[in-house]
Amino acid sequence: MKKSLKVIGLVAAMMFSGQIYAQNLDIYKNIEFKMPQVTETSFAANTVSITQYGGVSGGNVKNTEAFKKAIEDLSKKGGGKLVVPRGMWLTGPIELKSNINLHVEEGAFIVFSKDKNDYPLVDVSFEGLNTIRCQSPISAKNATNIAITGKGVIDGSGDAWRAIKKSKVSESEWKNIVKSGGILSADGKNWYPSESYKKGFESSSSFNVPDKISKDELTTVKDFLRPVMVSLVGCDKVLLDGPTFQNSPAWNLHPLMCSNVILRNLTVRNPWFSQNGDGVDLESCKNVLIYDNTFDVGDDAICIKSGKDQDGRKRGVPTENVIIKNNVVYHGHGGFVIGSEMSGGARNIHVSDCTFIGTDIGLRFKTTRGRGGIVENIYIKNIDMINIPTQVIGFNMFYEGASPVLEDGQKQEGNKAPEKVYAVTEETPIFRNIYFKNISAVNSDEAITLFGLAEMNLKNIVIEDSQFETRKALTIVDADGIQLKNVKLKYAEGTGATIYNSKNINLSTVKFESANKPVVKVLGNKTGAVLLPKEVTSDKNSLSIGTDVAKNAVK
Structure with missing residues (x-):
């Protein structure tokens, strides 16, 4: 009887909505924390085409008003599907309302206007700070039950917004960029799309916020205030399923303070040289x-x-209850990343069955003093990586700052980088209880770097059943409770593991594969309770211990 009622309820829901997007319940299997089932979108059985509201394809006529009228009309009818058929559709900003499914059919190409006058200045949050920037090409605020679906392409015309560094493109590309117009920096190393952009850049001491000029002057640097392409703020029941999102002015997709969000079957692209092209x-x-x-x-x-510094801590809303599965990442600064704006915290996040090909860093964790926030209960497994040019797994608590780690070639004593003592406050970031399993990387530069803070060590980081074939191996600095279980480190250069001012470190089952000696270097007067493989501790050439390390700190 219960089963019959469930079937009847499902049929009734389908009759009412006309548009239900089935959820794969297997996505919830083998999750390490109690994960609520994400509420799916469903829409009324109303379907209209942009052509019914005066929409004209071809890429020469702006369809801003057609999109606005269609969304308003559909909203008055209780919502439904707005179809964008095959063709090129030029438009200014699109604002979604509750119960609207923007359906971009295969062969449809929405391209946003390059005219900055189409994008008014609005209050936003960008890079974790409350600020003012241009309106996003697609936006929704406090909406419920919204979707962007279909197999079409959505292009943010980011090439009209972004600056470009000469060092990031070929000589022929640079010549073409300069020929296109715009302004060069005084040293000729940077290209700006306009004088307005250049002024904004020169008026900023914090990279993306022109804090050297007054709020009243922001209109003079409008071109610099690049928007994210899709801005969803305070929305519930959000579905992005199918389209290609590309060429964004700044970030591509930015859900902020949203709940019940599903992103699937998407292709997300930006030029590799695009600044802030997340x-x-x-x-x-x-x-x-x-x-x-x-x-x-x-x-x-x-x-x-989850927000930056005081703004993020005041908001106090963590990112939590997230499942990330079966994604492929090609170029990117990081494949999966937490930070650096994480002042509201992050917890209960599962990442699995992903492939990273040539990302700058594979699994990237970054923050700095001043952020605050707690990152905890992160579970990552079954990740395959190749051609990672820096770290496969990288923790950097000194983002935008310097680390006290000893570089290869420095002496064990008398040449340590200085460490200033800081008090623990609400501005101190905390990273703890982070678990990795079945991580595999080949043809990459460095396996693992764990850089904590002297006043707040990285805590309880576990890596197991993993193998790394890299140029360099493992560095642990200011960490407490690091375990590598059944891990193979095959490396070509340097020391297999450098441990500095860290305690409760268990590497006893690590297999180091290299002819280099020493295999392990232990430094720092705060280091203690280090467990190493017997083949390392029994060979004096394999183990180097600094004179400031306490007696019996290494076993």
């Missing part, structure tokens, strides 16, 4: 699924955020 930045959201997507972008690919 894939998706999930900020202060809860109950989220991100699966079966492909990313090839200019900055971080899949990034978890």
